[in-house]
Amino acid sequence: xxxxxxxxxxxxxxxxxxxxxxxxxxxxxxxxxxxxxxxxxxxxxxxxxxxxxxxxxxxxxxxxxxxxxxxxxxxxxxxxxxxxxxxxxxxxxxxxxxxxxxxxxxxxxxxxxxxxxxxxxxxxxxxxxxxxxxxxxxxxxxxxxxxxxxxxxxxxxxxxxxxxxxxxxxxxxxxxxxxxxxxxxxxxxxxxxxxxxxxxxxxxxxxxxxxxxxxxxxxxxxxxxxxxxxxxxxxxxxxxxxxxxxxxxxxxxxxxxxxxxxxxxxxxxxxxxxxxxxxxxxxxxxxxxxxxxxxxxxxxxxxxxxxxxxxxxx
Ligand SMILES: O=c1ccn([C@@H]2O[C@H](COP(=O)(O)O)[C@@H](O)[C@H]2O)c(=O)[nH]1
Numbered sequence: 413x414x415x416x417x418x419x420x421x422x423x424x425x426x427x428x429x430x431x432x433x434x435x436x437x438x439x440x441x442x443x444x445x446x447x448x449x450x451x452x453x454x455x456x457x458x459x460x461x462x463x464x465x466x467x468x469x470x471x472x473x474x475x476x477x478x479x480x481x482x483x484x485x486x487x488x489x490x491x492x493x494x495x496x497x498x499x500x501x502x503x504x505x506x507x508x509x510x511x512x513x514x515x516x517x518x519x520x521x522x523x524x525x526x527x528x529x530x531x532x533x534x535x536x537x538x539x540x541x542x543x544x545x546x547x548x549x550x551x552x553x554x555x556x557x558x559x560x561x562x563x564x565x566x567x568x569x570x571x572x573x574x575x576x577x578x579x580x581x582x583x584x585x586x587x588x589x590x591x592x593x594x595x596x597x598x599x600x601x602x603x604x605x606x607x608x609x610x611x612x613x614x615x616x617x618x619x620x621x622x623x624x625x626x627x628x629x630x631x632x633x634x635x636x637x638x639x640x641x642x643x644x645x646x647x648x649x650x651x652x653x654x655x656x657x658x659x660x661x662x663x664x665x666x667x668x669x670x671x672x673x674x675x676x677x678x679x680x681x682x683x684x685x686x687x688x689x690x691x692x693x694x695x696x697x698x699x700x701x702x703x704x705x706x707x708x709x710x711x712x713x714x715x716x717x718x719x720x721x722x723x724x725x726x
Contacts, residue, residue, distance in 0.1 A: 416575030420575070430674055431481070431675070431712055435473075435679070436485075447461070447464050462496035472682075476513075482515065502547070517551050532551070532565045533568055534546060550625070553576050554578075554579055555604050575625060578604065578627065628649075636662070636663060660714045671719075676715060682707045
């Protein structure tokens, strides 16, 4: 089999796009008709919203699978629905993997070591899709509990050829509140970055990038450039492009000269593009799928034009 980074890089090179489409279904923003048809027709799930989320995500997967290497389901929107949402999350992950997509599950897990191991076993399937019930290729991880709590995730990830993305510098407006606090003359996020880079080095084998990556927000271009220099073996998952204001120019520094080293997420900007001012005039709400495709293609072209991702496959 192949490691997470080998599978991810070959998918990025095949699609010539370092783009991950976020699957963040929100009931109030679903395209017209989806909720009504889920309520009226036969459904496997007791909650019609769960049925609507599954259909919506399956349709998005079908549209984006030929265009991008990866999807990132946001566990929160599925968990919000309770047990049926958790079943849909598993089913969406499975469907995405069957479509050939790399799946980054954004669940931001973290706990004391022995509990962290259970999270890792539940989410990290890696190269063997049947190895975990939520059979993701990689998982986002919260490092707040300390370095010892990252190790169980790393051990499971290495064993199963899976990946991790540890929160280092997040995209939200209040990121600096805790992450920029100084200890021993350095910001908290730089301490986390040093630990993550160490784990990336330990797990990279012959590859440039290790199994342990970092979440770095597109909304803080200066910190992103600084972290890229400090973390040469760490793959970056970059949220904050599009809806949160991050631009392609803001994230150009994240890529290496081959256009690798980072993958950029957009969730609302793609899946709810039909509702976005840029696409509203071109597509009626019933044409929401065409809006998804147009927004995905536009993001790919934007990154190709304004970042070293233009070098992919070239
Ligand atoms: O620092 C972070 C970490 C995670 N996220 C998640 O990414 C997506 C972003 O969605 P958009 O609609 O493209 O803004 C969402 O699932 C967040 O929970 C993040 O934004 N920032």
